[in-house]
Amino acid sequence: MALLAQIVVNGVLLGGLYGLMGLGMGLVWGVLNIVNLAHGALIMLGGYAVYYLYTGAGVDPFAALPLAMLAMFALGYALQRWLLGLVIRSAQLNTLLVTFGLDVLLSYLAQLAFSADLRTINPPYAGSNFALGPVTVPLAPLAAFGVALLLAAGLQAFLVRSRTGRAIRATAQNLTAARLHGVNPKRVYALTFGLGAALAGAAGGLYGVVSQLTPYVGVTLTARSFVVAILGGLDNPLGVIAGGVVLGVAEAATALYLDPTYVNVISFGMLVVVLVLRPSRIFERA
Amino acid sequence: MRRLALAAAVALLASVPWMGNETLVEFGINALLLATLAQAWNVIGGFTGYASFGNSVFYGLGTYGTAIAMAQLHLPFAAGLGLGAAMAAACALVLGVPILRLRGPYFAIATLGLSAAMAAIFSNLEIAGKNIGLILPLFRGERLFYELSLALLVATTATVAWVASSRFGAGLVAIRENEEAAQVMGVDTTRYKVAALAIAAVFSAVAGGIHAYWITFIDPASAFDSTLNVKMVIMAVFGGPGTVLGPVVGAFTLSAVSELLASRLSTVAAGFYGLVVVLAVVFMPRGLLDLGRGLRRDGWRYFAQNVRRYRL
Numbered sequence: 001m002a003l004l005a006q007i008v009v010n011g012v013l014l015g016g017l018y019g020l021m022g023l024g025m026g027l028v029w030g031v032l033n034i035v036n037l038a039h040g041a042l043i044m045l046g047g048y049a050v051y052y053l054y055t056g057a058g059v060d061p062f063a064a065l066p067l068a069m070l071a072m073f074a075l076g077y078a079l080q081r082w083l084l085g086l087v088i089r090s091a092q093l094n095t096l097l098v099t100f101g102l103d104v105l106l107s108y109l110a111q112l113a114f115s116a117d118l119r120t121i122n123p124p125y126a127g128s129n130f131a132l133g134p135v136t137v138p139l140a141p142l143a144a145f146g147v148a149l150l151l152a153a154g155l156q157a158f159l160v161r162s163r164t165g166r167a168i169r170a171t172a173q174n175l176t177a178a179r180l181h182g183v184n185p186k187r188v189y190a191l192t193f194g195l196g197a198a199l200a201g202a203a204g205g206l207y208g209v210v211s212q213l214t215p216y217v218g219v220t221l222t223a224r225s226f227v228v229a230i231l232g233g234l235d236n237p238l239g240v241i242a243g244g245v246v247l248g249v250a251e252a253a254t255a256l257y258l259d260p261t262y263v264n265v266i267s268f269g270m271l272v273v274v275l276v277l278r279p280s281r282i283f284e285r286a
Numbered sequence: 287m288r289r290l291a292l293a294a295a296v297a298l299l300a301s302v303p304w305m306g307n308e309t310l311v312e313f314g315i316n317a318l319l320l321a322t323l324a325q326a327w328n329v330i331g332g333f334t335g336y337a338s339f340g341n342s343v344f345y346g347l348g349t350y351g352t353a354i355a356m357a358q359l360h361l362p363f364a365a366g367l368g369l370g371a372a373m374a375a376a377c378a379l380v381l382g383v384p385i386l387r388l389r390g391p392y393f394a395i396a397t398l399g400l401s402a403a404m405a406a407i408f409s410n411l412e413i414a415g416k417n418i419g420l421i422l423p424l425f426r427g428e429r430l431f432y433e434l435s436l437a438l439l440v441a442t443t444a445t446v447a448w449v450a451s452s453r454f455g456a457g458l459v460a461i462r463e464n465e466e467a468a469q470v471m472g473v474d475t476t477r478y479k480v481a482a483l484a485i486a487a488v489f490s491a492v493a494g495g496i497h498a499y500w501i502t503f504i505d506p507a508s509a510f511d512s513t514l515n516v517k518m519v520i521m522a523v524f525g526g527p528g529t530v531l532g533p534v535v536g537a538f539t540l541s542a543v544s545e546l547l548a549s550r551l552s553t554v555a556a557g558f559y560g561l562v563v564v565l566a567v568v569f570m571p572r573g574l575l576d577l578g579r580g581l582r583r584d585g586w587r588y589f590a591q592n593v594r595r596y597r598l
Binding site: 086265 | 556
């Protein structure tokens with residue numbers, strides 16, 4: 001029983017992070033109708049940014065997050081403005097292929113620049129934890145979970161209250177009508193993609209603290225982000241975090257009861273089940 | 287005239303092992319097998335418009351089918367190819383029915399995790415040698431492997447040519463262009479899509495089987511190598527998805543260029559593929575064959591026209 005509770009705690013904490021990954025992907029997908037297969041690669045880059053800020057400049061990983069997010073925002077803005085914007089009106093297959101190529105390219109460049117070694121961001125408090133009844137709560141994952149929730153709530157507030165956020169939602173609902181009301185779609189699309197990349201960057205930094213980074217983590221993280229975005233629905237940032245929690249708990253339970261090598265199989269199985277059961281959900285977004 | 291040129295090209299390719307050196311034959315086998323994979327992908331990705339990023343799973347099943355038949359059951363090579371193809375076809379049918387109900391990005395993402403999941407399953411199977419892998423009987427017949435690969439590519443291309451001119455192929459293109467409309471017009475979309483995936487699966491599996499016997503050693507990581515997905519998709523897209531010869535031309539061109547690059551700097555090939563697909567989709571979305579026609583017609587403005595057509 002205590003073991004089960006421990007699994008749930010671990011799964012929930014990791015799941016919050018998956019939720020944050022799904023958030024950026026869902027935002028870009030909902031507004032730009034681009035399924036960004038390079039999302040995982042952006043997460044990976046954010047992770048390395050935080051890693052080098054910590055090991056190179058001694059910035060605490062959590063303090064480095066805003067810097068990494070800023071850098072990733074700039075990268076995302078540029079990618080959308082000068083690359084994805086060129087193909088956005090062609091068949092969806094083409095945007096899939098471009099982001100797929102981008103994923104290959106970014107993973108390759110990361111391998112050149114950062115080497116293929118496993119990296120973990122290891123601040124002094126990485127191993128700390130505290131007991132809560134029968135379970136042990138690790139401190140760093142708990143903080144990561146908190147940051148994920150905070151960012152989700154922040155995104156929600158931004159989309160609902162700010163003028164730019166309203167322009168983003170308007171563009172998602174009806175591009176032509178938004179244009180007639182003075183929204184500049186090039187700017188809004190680039191901003192949205194930048195925001196998605198910034199969220200990916202934050203998720204990457206946190207992922208580097210609680211897990212391991214390699215230049216190749218991108219693909220599996222892309223698939224997870226996608227499942228989570230669908231589980232949570234694209235209209236509700238906090239719902240996406242809940243979707244992440246479901247995936248996190250399922251994975252933690254698989255690793256314990258079956259075998260850690262089956263985590264990928266379960267992840268994939270859940271992906272297919274979720275896709276088959278709820279594909280219509282995406283189109284019901286407001 | 288066209289047929290004559292094609293026959294001459296095939297005859298020329300067939301004579302390579304008797305004229306070229308060992309390195310060229312080795313490169314040739316790899317290029318022919320990759321061209322087969324790109325051509326097989328073309329059936330589901332190019333004609334049907336379902337971007338599968340998981341076709342290497344069929345290749346992997348082909349390698350394992352062949353390896354299990356030869357190393358564990360001591361059957362001949364042909365039986366191994368048969369077992370591999372049967373496993374791949376079964377996988378295409380079983381997986382195809384649920385995941386081909388998914389459209390566009392849903393399908394693409396569902397296939398993304400396929401090779402990782404299958405590698406995990408095979409690394410836990412006793413008969414597949416767990417994560418150590420299997421060793422096949424040694425057979426040194428580079429020429430035979432080369433000619434087999436060539437024959438397979440010709441067979442795959444002939445199948446694609448048949449698809450392109452048949453009622454079945456017209457149904458697939460209809461699905462690509464507008465699936466609802468195709469359904470209304472009486473195309474049994476699920477059956478067509480599953481059949482397209484099964485065709486791709488069988489040819490990919492045979493390519494895997496030939497490669498396994500040639501290399502004589504397989505393990506989960508090499509059999510379900512996800513970089514194969516990258517290569518086959520990019521070669522097909524670069525050459526011209528949904529055309530009969532495009533994927534073959536694309537595969538030969540990119541194999542040669544990446545081989546040249548690799549001889550200069552061994553690590554550059556992987557990044558090269560990513561760059562190629564990004565540039566290809568932006569500047570020449572209809573592939574190398576259309577590029578030739580477009581350049582003759584419009585000159586360099588061809589690229590600008592492609593960009594202008596799809597940008598925001």
